[in-house]
Amino acid sequence: MKPPSFAYHDPKSVEDAVALLGSLENAKLLAGGQSLMPMLNMRFVLPDHVIDLNNIPGLAGVELHDQALVIGAMTRQRELEFSDLVATHCPILAEALLQVGHRQTRNRGTIGGSLCHLDPAAELPTLCLALEAQVEVVGPSGPRGLMFADFPLGYMTPAIGADELVTRIALPLWPKGHGYAFEEFARRHGDFAIASAAVVLTLDAQGAIDRVAVAIGGVCATPMRMEAIEAALMGREPSPELFRAATAACKELDALGDVHAPASYRQHLAGVMVRRALVRACERASAGSKS
Amino acid sequence: MSEPMREIEVTVNGKLHRASVPVRMTLSDCLRHEFGLTGTHVGCEHGVCGACTVLFDGHSARSCLMLAVQANGHEIETIEGLESAKGELSHLQAALRDHHGLQCGFCTPGMLTTLTELLRDNPSPTDSDVRIAISGNLCRCTGYEGIVAAALDAAQRIKDAGSRA
Numbered sequence: 001m002k003p004p005s006f007a008y009h010d011p012k013s014v015e016d017a018v019a020l021l022g023s024l025e026n027a028k029l030l031a032g033g034q035s036l037m038p039m040l041n042m043r044f045v046l047p048d049h050v051i052d053l054n055n056i057p058g059l060a061g062v063e064l065h066d067q068a069l070v071i072g073a074m075t076r077q078r079e080l081e082f083s084d085l086v087a088t089h090c091p092i093l094a095e096a097l098l099q100v101g102h103r104q105t106r107n108r109g110t111i112g113g114s115l116c117h118l119d120p121a122a123e124l125p126t127l128c129l130a131l132e133a134q135v136e137v138v139g140p141s142g143p144r145g146l147m148f149a150d151f152p153l154g155y156m157t158p159a160i161g162a163d164e165l166v167t168r169i170a171l172p173l174w175p176k177g178h179g180y181a182f183e184e185f186a187r188r189h190g191d192f193a194i195a196s197a198a199v200v201l202t203l204d205a206q207g208a209i210d211r212v213a214v215a216i217g218g219v220c221a222t223p224m225r226m227e228a229i230e231a232a233l234m235g236r237e238p239s240p241e242l243f244r245a246a247t248a249a250c251k252e253l254d255a256l257g258d259v260h261a262p263a264s265y266r267q268h269l270a271g272v273m274v275r276r277a278l279v280r281a282c283e284r285a286s287a288g289s290k291s
Numbered sequence: 292m293s294e295p296m297r298e299i300e301v302t303v304n305g306k307l308h309r310a311s312v313p314v315r316m317t318l319s320d321c322l323r324h325e326f327g328l329t330g331t332h333v334g335c336e337h338g339v340c341g342a343c344t345v346l347f348d349g350h351s352a353r354s355c356l357m358l359a360v361q362a363n364g365h366e367i368e369t370i371e372g373l374e375s376a377k378g379e380l381s382h383l384q385a386a387l388r389d390h391h392g393l394q395c396g397f398c399t400p401g402m403l404t405t406l407t408e409l410l411r412d413n414p415s416p417t418d419s420d421v422r423i424a425i426s427g428n429l430c431r432c433t434g435y436e437g438i439v440a441a442a443l444d445a446a447q448r449i450k451d452a453g454s455r456a
């Protein structure tokens with residue numbers, strides 16, 4: 001058998017799951033399983049206990065609450081991909097999801113699982129950083145909230161305790177007609193990104209950028225919010241020259257090098273992805289402000 | 292340490308199967324070794340090749356990336372369930388044969404389950420829709436062209452026959 005030997009637990013409530021996490025040594029949470037199962041099959045992880053979250057009711061679903069989409073951590077990527085609420089209020093999420101694995105993996109994979117796995121090249125963490133998502137985490141003393149900006153502590157290391165689990169993600173909404181784009185370069189469709197960029201922006205009545213968020217994935221050990229690029233864009237009219245000057249900051253990134261691409265290539269590619277995303281986001285914002 | 296086991300009940304292709312399985316057993320191994328349904332193939336065992344794809348509660352999923360215990364109480368369709376009760380090939384299976392969409396046949400169970408879901412979700416797929424749908428299924432024989440042609444032809448056959456994928 002491929003996976004190592006472990007004890008299997010399938011709690012029926014968040015409280016039970018938290019209690020198990022608190023009492024068991026070397027336990028792993030199983031969400032959609034699209035990352036944990038390969039790691040088990042290859043024995044990259046050797047947990048003594050696997051706690052399956054799939055039988056806990058109430059952890060999945062998408063709701064609209066005061067200016068935010070609130071998404072249950074166990075919501076399948078498929079459900080988000082086909083959600084009318086997502087399409088209407090957070091279209092960049094639907095666009096980014098099309099780059100997440102394949103139909104078969106999105107049918108099982110969850111948003112909470114992807115955020116907690118925190119692969120630096122994964123699309124959803126990059127997007128959550130750009131959207132200033134808030135994460136609800138439940139532990140023995142109840143729920144607490146944190147900004148997604150504070151969630152990645154380092155390479156594949158989320159800021160959650162060993163006795164905590166993520167229950168909900170809130171994505172603050174951007175105004176109707178905002179511009180957005182998710183760009184990614186990967187060797188094959190569905191692969192993890194060598195570099196990706198999420199851009200969300202609005203234009204003022206004169207066509208200048210009056211609000212913008214830029215995040216990059218796949219380049220560094222964690223997704224990166226690009227405040228230097230945002231500052232260079234604010235108040236300016238979009239142009240290829242502006243985008244080129246603003247994205248020069250990508251050359252300063254502490255980029256990863258690996259068998260797919262050296263660090264210098266990732267720095268270069270990050271700028272290309274951001275510029276492509278800026279062009280498409282501005283086109284959408286222009287179209288949106290006229291409609 | 293003794294192997295932790297669980298009793299499971301799974302409906303596969305409309306038939307209820309019961310087994311006592313090690314909790315670490317993957318669904319793909321359970322289908323093949325416990326239920327004797329060897330039509331589902333196991334290739335990479337880490338979610339890349341797509342050969343083990345089954346329909347789990349109607350949606351395609353990698354059976355190597357699920358535990359058999361997670362299928363307890365759920366419904367699965369495998370390649371063995373695609374033909375009609377009378378043993379006739381589905382429109383998609385027949386089209387795959389006609390368009391030389393398989394050679395060695397290793398990827399075929401995953402291709403067929405993936406494309407069956409596509410044709411149910413999207414009865415009029417474009418060439419691009421088909422290619423994206425099978426982007427998670429590796430085939431080393433056909434070069435994919437026959438598979439894409441078969442999927443597009445199957446969509447037409449299903450429409451002509453007024454039936455379901």
